[in-house]
Amino acid sequence: MIRIIIKFIRPILLIITITAIFLIFTSETNNSSIGTNNPSKNAAANIFQELNQPVHTGNYSNQNRILILATSRKSQQIAQFVKIAQWSRFKFNFVRIQPSVDKRINLANAHTSFYSVVIFESVELFKSIEHKQFVHSLVQECLKFKIGLVFLDHRPIYDVQECKLNVKVTDFFKTTKLNAQANFLLQPSTQTSEFREEEVENGEPVLLCDRHKQVILKNNGAGLRFVIMNIKLENVLCSLILDVIEYSSYGRVTIGLERVIQIDIDDVFVGASGLRLRPDDVHALIQFQSYLNRYVFNASVEKFKFNLGFSGFHYLSGNKDENSADQLLLEKRNHFNWFDHTWSHFKPQHLNSSQLKEQLYFNFFFAQEHGLPANTFYAVSPHHSGVYPVSNSLYELWARIWMIKVTSTEEYPHLRPAHLRRGFVHKKIMVLPRQTCGIFTHTNFFTTYPKGIANLLSKLYGGEIFQSVLFNRINIFMTHMTNYGNDRLALFVFKNLFKFLIKRTNLKFSFKPALQLAIDYFNFHKDEVQPTWTSPCIDRHHMAIWSPNKTCQSFPKLIILGPQKTGTTAVHHFLDAHPSFASNRNTQHHFEETQFFLTEYHNGIDWYLDLFQSNSSLINFEKSANYFSDARVPHRIRKLFSNIKFVIITIDPIDRAYSWYNHMKAHKDSIALQYTFYEILNLSPLNGSHWRRIEKFRHRCLDPGIYIKHLSRWLRFFARDQFLLIDGEEFKQRPHLAMNSIQLFMNSSRFFDYKNLLVYSAKKRFFCLKNRRCLGPSKGRTYARLDQRSYIYLRDFYQKSNAQLANFLNKNLFSMPSWLEKYL
Numbered sequence: 001m002i003r004i005i006i007k008f009i010r011p012i013l014l015i016i017t018i019t020a021i022f023l024i025f026t027s028e029t030n031n032s033s034i035g036t037n038n039p040s041k042n043a044a045a046n047i048f049q050e051l052n053q054p055v056h057t058g059n060y061s062n063q064n065r066i067l068i069l070a071t072s073r074k075s076q077q078i079a080q081f082v083k084i085a086q087w088s089r090f091k092f093n094f095v096r097i098q099p100s101v102d103k104r105i106n107l108a109n110a111h112t113s114f115y116s117v118v119i120f121e122s123v124e125l126f127k128s129i130e131h132k133q134f135v136h137s138l139v140q141e142c143l144k145f146k147i148g149l150v151f152l153d154h155r156p157i158y159d160v161q162e163c164k165l166n167v168k169v170t171d172f173f174k175t176t177k178l179n180a181q182a183n184f185l186l187q188p189s190t191q192t193s194e195f196r197e198e199e200v201e202n203g204e205p206v207l208l209c210d211r212h213k214q215v216i217l218k219n220n221g222a223g224l225r226f227v228i229m230n231i232k233l234e235n236v237l238c239s240l241i242l243d244v245i246e247y248s249s250y251g252r253v254t255i256g257l258e259r260v261i262q263i264d265i266d267d268v269f270v271g272a273s274g275l276r277l278r279p280d281d282v283h284a285l286i287q288f289q290s291y292l293n294r295y296v297f298n299a300s301v302e303k304f305k306f307n308l309g310f311s312g313f314h315y316l317s318g319n320k321d322e323n324s325a326d327q328l329l330l331e332k333r334n335h336f337n338w339f340d341h342t343w344s345h346f347k348p349q350h351l352n353s354s355q356l357k358e359q360l361y362f363n364f365f366f367a368q369e370h371g372l373p374a375n376t377f378y379a380v381s382p383h384h385s386g387v388y389p390v391s392n393s394l395y396e397l398w399a400r401i402w403m404i405k406v407t408s409t410e411e412y413p414h415l416r417p418a419h420l421r422r423g424f425v426h427k428k429i430m431v432l433p434r435q436t437c438g439i440f441t442h443t444n445f446f447t448t449y450p451k452g453i454a455n456l457l458s459k460l461y462g463g464e465i466f467q468s469v470l471f472n473r474i475n476i477f478m479t480h481m482t483n484y485g486n487d488r489l490a491l492f493v494f495k496n497l498f499k500f501l502i503k504r505t506n507l508k509f510s511f512k513p514a515l516q517l518a519i520d521y522f523n524f525h526k527d528e529v530q531p532t533w534t535s536p537c538i539d540r541h542h543m544a545i546w547s548p549n550k551t552c553q554s555f556p557k558l559i560i561l562g563p564q565k566t567g568t569t570a571v572h573h574f575l576d577a578h579p580s581f582a583s584n585r586n587t588q589h590h591f592e593e594t595q596f597f598l599t600e601y602h603n604g605i606d607w608y609l610d611l612f613q614s615n616s617s618l619i620n621f622e623k624s625a626n627y628f629s630d631a632r633v634p635h636r637i638r639k640l641f642s643n644i645k646f647v648i649i650t651i652d653p654i655d656r657a658y659s660w661y662n663h664m665k666a667h668k669d670s671i672a673l674q675y676t677f678y679e680i681l682n683l684s685p686l687n688g689s690h691w692r693r694i695e696k697f698r699h700r701c702l703d704p705g706i707y708i709k710h711l712s713r714w715l716r717f718f719a720r721d722q723f724l725l726i727d728g729e730e731f732k733q734r735p736h737l738a739m740n741s742i743q744l745f746m747n748s749s750r751f752f753d754y755k756n757l758l759v760y761s762a763k764k765r766f767f768c769l770k771n772r773r774c775l776g777p778s779k780g781r782t783y784a785r786l787d788q789r790s791y792i793y794l795r796d797f798y799q800k801s802n803a804q805l806a807n808f809l810n811k812n813l814f815s816m817p818s819w820l821e822k823y824l
């Protein structure tokens with residue numbers, strides 16, 4: 001038996017013993033041009049000896065993280081691997097290293113490992129690392145915590161002859177099915193555009209194997225698991241990569257074998273006469289469903305059913321034959337699940353709320369009238385319009401009229417690349433990623449398939465469609481009604497896809513109702529719940545389905561980031577008086593602040609844009625003073641508009657902290673009322689039941705003043721010249737200077753001389769706009785002077801970060817604020 005297995009595997013996978021590896025490595029190292037006297041090279045060789053040690057069987061964590069160590073993220077092998085990791089939602093860290101790397105990379109702390117597998121760009125890189133301790137500790141931690149190693153070399157480094165199998169096949173081939181034909185390089189050999197279904201059924205599929213390229217797996221059973229890939233990843237059947245990762249991570253990094261599949265047929269009843277279903281096609285559809293249940297979904301608890309998305313308005317709008325197919329579909333309605341695709345197939349973003357309501361109600365009544373089993377909590381929007389970019393009224397009306405809880409789209413965050421498509425939850429509706437499968441509304445015939453049918457086959461036989469099933473645990477495939485008429489390309493696609501999957505992999509297929517599917521999805525991918533909004537303006541697909549009333553001009557071009565209590569309201573107020581600048585409308589909860597990137601983020605971008613004017617000659621801007629110190633905001637802004645500019649104001653962080661405390665006191669915050677400033681700084685009421693809340697309050701009070709911490713984060717997301725730093729102390733004395741620099745910074749077409757516009761208010765103790773109402777009573781409060789103890793406490797507290805800030809400002813060519821100079 002073992003001999004048979006070995007015979008099968010030899011052409012594909014060759015394994016040599018760890019002793020052989022040791023010999024190879026030591027001999028190669030000794031022969032290297034650096035010479036045998038090079039201590040670090042010898043050390044690297046000795047490390048391979050260590051791989052032979054039995055791995056520690058004690059505790060290791062279940063952190064399914066991958067560590068990728070490479071010289072560049074751009075190399076083809078690494079890029080390919082990263083793509084697969086992203087597609088499979090494996091968590092990974094990428095660390096760039098050079099042979100001269102000397103800083104230690106910790107794979108674990110004293111008790112638990114951070115990683116389950118380490119990917120090395122190449123054996124060569126591993127061997128060339130000069131620093132003995134680096135390699136030594138890496139290998140020791142791998143042994144101790146059962147962390148496998150994978151080397152992604154793509155240039156063959158071993159002669160095929162010298163490799164032999166030395167691992168139990170069952171330990172390795174979890175996802176890939178090993179049979180006589182299983183070769184890892186697959187490509188279509190025929191380019192004929194006349195390729196028909198029968199050819200696939202009758203003969204061997206058009207596959208070509210290159211036996212010269214090999215994957216070499218090396219392991220001695222007792223030592224560390226490690227795999228040396230000896231082949232270009234792009235040429236390998238991707239299921240093998242899942243096996244490599246699962247094997248080398250000791251089973252910890254895996255997406256398992258179960259794949260849940262849903263197939264949606266959109267546009268039911270929609271379609272030009274001549275392209276629609278005929279009665280025969282309806283029978284073929286039902287027959288195919290039985291075929292799938294028999295051969296593909298045979299282990300599924302729930303029977304597979306196609307999901308039919310209907311638009312009632314188009315019912316019976318074909319020729320005589322096609323209309324009888326429409327009637328037949330309704331007669332056979334219980335063979336399928338049905339979902340709302342809106343009455344007329346209009347784009348929801350192009351309708352007002354009452355038109356949309358009508359669309360949803362009419363289709364609802366159609367379903368009732370014809371007894372369609374459409375109570376699936378699932379719906380799909382025509383053209384994906386309104387799902388992403390989100391239309392709040394679509395979500396609200398869907399929930400109200402159809403009790404929708406699940407939908408799907410291929411547009412979040414973008415149609416391409418497919419491997420980064422994700423799900424999210426908006427207004428309690430779960431949005432799942434949808435997959436394309438090579439056929440669209442316009443691809444209905446074999447002969448006219450773009451670049452020939454061989455192109456479609458390559459996507460099925462190891463290509464993108466195959467990979468979609470492989471790397472996504474849950475797949476919702478999008479097809480259209482016309483794909484099931486005409487040449488029935490959809491049946492061709494799924495028949496071949498599943499045949500290939502069954503032949504080459506051990507995957508198990510099941511079907512679940514949409515609601516269950518969605519719950520499972522977000523259980524697997526909890527970090528996908530919260531969406532990150534992107535700009536429709538950089539995606540032509542999004543522009544086509546977005547509301548025509550929205551304009552990219554409405555996005556702000558400037559954000560005053562804060563921090564709180566530095567004079568941000570005054571800057572906002574003065575800027576708003578400028579004829580070229582326009583601030584947002586006041587919001588219900590936060591007055592002049594939008595707070596969009598924090599508490600209002602769930603409202604989506606349409607809500608945000610509605611706060612601004614769409615006049616292209618204006619510079620829209622907003623200020624929300626707590627953006628500065630919140631770690632979520634830079635990422636969110638970056639995803640939405642990367643070219644925006646920012647104003648940040650700094651004052652002495654001691655004054656800022658005390659002003660904030662007094663602000664909270666004025667707002668009757670119970671902690672501020674109950675405890676003195678010094679007690680809070682010192683966390684002195686240690687025994688009090690409020691301790692946690694005081695600690696939190698203290699953090700909110702002090703953290704924004706650690707300017708360096710936040711500023712350096714912002715500069716990791718945006719370029720230096722996107723920031724203007726304003727000295728808040730100088731702003732207090734000579735506000736017109738700061739206002740002038742903002743105008744220059746924004747290249748304002750009109751220059752406003754603020755000197756004549758501002759007047760000092762002795763009552764407020766700062767400048768106000770002439771002939772306008774000055775800022776309200778919440779600005780310029782009077783409160784007791786800061787006590788000496790608190791001053792000293794804060795001076796010490798901020799000493800280090802102020803010094804770091806000064807260095808940072810110097811390095812990045814920002815001018816030094818006057819308040820900072822006194823600390824240097």
Ligand SMILES: Nc1ncnc2c1ncn2[C@@H]1O[C@H](COP(=O)(O)OS(=O)(=O)O)[C@@H](OP(=O)(O)O)[C@H]1O
Pocket residue numbers: 563564565566567568569570625659660663731732735766767768775778779780781
């Ligand atoms: N024109 C002008 N110039 C300089 N400083 C001014 C100006 N107007 C207001 N202020 C002072 O700014 C403090 C309020 O800051 P913010 O507007 O950023 O506060 S907030 O975060 O929006 O609540 C607030 O500080 P406190 O006096 O400590 O409350 C104001 O005094």
